Amino acid sequence: MTSLASSTVPSETPHSSHRWWTLAVVALAQLMVVLDATVVNIALPSAQADLGFSNADRQWVVTAYSLAFGSLLLLGGRLSDLVGRKRMFIIGLIGFAGASALGGAAGTFGLLVAARALQGVFGALLAPTALAVLTTTFTIPKERARAFGVFGALAGAGGAVGLLLGGVLTQNFDWRWNLYINDVIALVALVGAIFLVPNLRRTGPRPKLDVPGTLLVSGALFGLVYGFSNAEKDGWDSPATWGFLAGSVVLLTAFVLWQRRASHPLLPLAILKDRNRSTAYSSVMIAAVGMFGVFLFVTYYVQQTLHYSPIQTGVSFLPMIGMLVLAAQLSTNVFVPRFGPKVMVPIGMALAATSMVLLTRLGVDSSYAPDVLVPLMFMGAGMGSIMPASMQTATLGVDRQYAGVAGAMVNTSQQVGGSIGTALLNTLAATAATGYLASHTPMTAAVAAAAAVQSYSTAYWWCAAFFGAGAVLAAVGFRRRDQGLSLSTAHAASPQAASPVREDAVTVGA
Template sequence: MSYIVLPMTSPSPTLQTSAESEHASSRRWWTLSVVALAQLMVVLDSTVVNIALPAAQADLGFSNGDRQWIITAYSLAFGSLLLLGGRLSDLIGRKRTFIIGLVGFAASSAIGGAAGTFGMLVAARAAQGAFGALLAPTALAVLTTTFTIPKERARAFGVFGAIAGAGGAVGLLLGGFLTEKLDWRWNLYINVIIAIVAVIGASIFVANMHRTGPRPKLDIPGTLIVSGALFSLVYGFSNAETDGWDSPLTWGFLAAAGVLLIAFVLWQRRAAHPLLPLSIVLDRNRGAAYSSVLIAGAGMFGIFLFVTYYLQASLGYSPIQTGLSFLPMIGMLVLAAQLSTNIFVPRFGPKIMVPFGMTLGVIGMIYLTHLDLNSTYAADVLPPLLILGFAMGSIMPASMQTATLGVDRHFAGVASAMVNTSQQVGGSIGTALLNTLAATAATDYIASHTPPSARVMAEAAVHSYATAYWWGAGFFAFGAVLAALLFRRRGQGLSLSHDPAPAATTDDAPEPVVAH
């Protein structure tokens, strides 16, 4: 009697029943819903907390100088731990990491919402950032390893990219509503509600991936080096925003970041179990995708921050009116994301679509420079917002999809973390540079228009926003050129229809069949 052990594989598409295929497809889309909900929670958080800051400051009584730490505590923890969070999802399992991230983020949000002191709120925000660094790259990695069929993958990344781009604007609307109608604390409590739904969904729909072969070890030296580098980088830019570019602390931390990043690259070349295999970022397509996400993140900051300032301070909009003003941009972004991933990217590839989106970003930013104290929403604000929405819908899905394409599934988490890291660093650069440039422009304008009346102060603010828009246009122009040069032409290297990895071995996979 002989035994033949058949390999553990999924049934071939020709032998699958239509019911099995339909069930698997349905499960994948439910997984997307859960992942999208988690991503929306992370993206929303920074914006809704920004809206809640004045009310929180009045309630807890902290100073203007301390106010920045509510934002900085989150961004420091989030930015410095992203690569570690992504790698942990590769090592301990994505479903487990995803649920841990959701529970931790919700608990931290609840503590922050109940905070009675400034110190407690800052600690809660730092904890949110740490669990967010675990959750955000894991969500993208789950998406990457769940959707391997090219057509479904394109649709899934279209939804995910739309959420990544539109979440900030949705946060403005939600934050304004919660602050005005309820209480600033609900800007944090809302995460608990979202997380409970996402945990239930993840428990049911997100599949476990079983590793074959020995479990690799965590690169502890590499983790410490890159975490220190990212902490120094984010802190350096945050300090530039508050203390200026002439601060020794700013340049000290930025210099330390540069040294540590060089040390990290050198260590990754010789590490037995590298945290971030250099082949992931050295591939031209993926390198172009990470660069595009970083540049778009820096440019987009000017839209949300300075348009918000303009609508509220210059035109007198309420927080809710400001949030509603961004809704058409969100609608255009979602439309563009779906058109891009389902029609344009498969036909033209990222080499065409990303520079196209960047060029639209330039046009939208230049349009915004013409705003003044007499501008109207319909004629002067709405058109550039629609253009910029289409721009981000063309850039983000194509870049995110390309950034994780072709990566070994055992490194999908850390490759996904690089997307979030690029976006976070881009936001930090945009925050520091654009705020500094805008503040300088406002000061120069007031100095050249004496005496500084209320009218002059208002005009100085609008002038400073225009300066930020011009620099934002410059970011997008640089991104257009860089993307056109770096992305490969269709048919060269990785293709967007390439399956990134073999299908995962999950709890739903059939057991080995033993035949006599």
């Protein structure tokens, strides 16, 4: 059993009348960060035509964001713990808005990539801080469940919202508005943050930032994201792929060893030793891998095979978003309190795996309804069962002084899952397409279309396998409901946790 002690003193009770407005502000910021990972994708062809960069270079518009975002998440989470949630939240909003304005006004490819990297930097400050604000604002279990239901739904649906919004903005306005839209969202969130986000005041000595740990983990995450991103372009046998991945493993090992002896660790290992929490992080990562398969390959299918426009492509995901939101609310308000994540997360994984198996049946002559619509509905139900329960469990019972880094681990799990999904599934799909074309000659338009569908099917089967493994992992890893809830009940009921003056020891451990 490990005890994490806090010196944080809230200046106001977290149960203020503004807490639901705080949720709206935090959810808006989270939506901005999540959708920005996909909203720019649809704008890429127009941006490429306008700025004149090559096909080989266009990946950097996406990769620059993911590299900065993924490698700095743990630093952003720790800074929110040390500097203050509200202050870091506001800094993240202002910086993200400024980077978005710079990217929207970019007249050269280099400036656009630099702006996207800056978006990633401030997104790494904003995303874990948003989750930490939510964690420290909602401490009553029933209200916490509702809040995380909304937050988890946005985390799962943000990518699809980005596809829809990107299609509308690109088709009806200009590609630059895919970046400028962030300024509109950030402005609203900024006003709300100034007046509504609670300010938690720290007393006592301020812990120091773990500089060696920060350098080690940032380098490890950079190597991981870059290595997997490079695998998509140059293949797994490229030194720029396996070299960075191997370097990432070395740095990550050194980071763990350092955290065991650091006086002010960036990531207290006690956070990861809790079985429920580590299983929740793993579930989030697996869900991110599978969601990539849906967003990328279904998008390609409906655009290239069904010949949908960008707006129609975005609209085609709306039923999935609706099902995800419904499932998230039912899960967090009805099913998770009754059955716990040990039941709900495996059910969600099974629903998502079913969705992928159904998608493998798509052919060149399939139609949207029911061939695409039904699997998307299953996926929405699955994500709505996985994400809120996992995200809530991942931050449950963590002392306030570590809420930022615990939230950062959620976002890091998503980012790592997305990076793995990008490289692995794209490579597997490309290999399947090449094999199909080699065995079906001569190549005609019909053969090329069939090869594309075959490549998507291969990716769906692998996603189904990931979700199947995730179901087993969640069923075995999560504690039974009574064991898992004992942590949160003890925390919520303790005078120390409820008191606005003092918060001492929160027990985290098996």
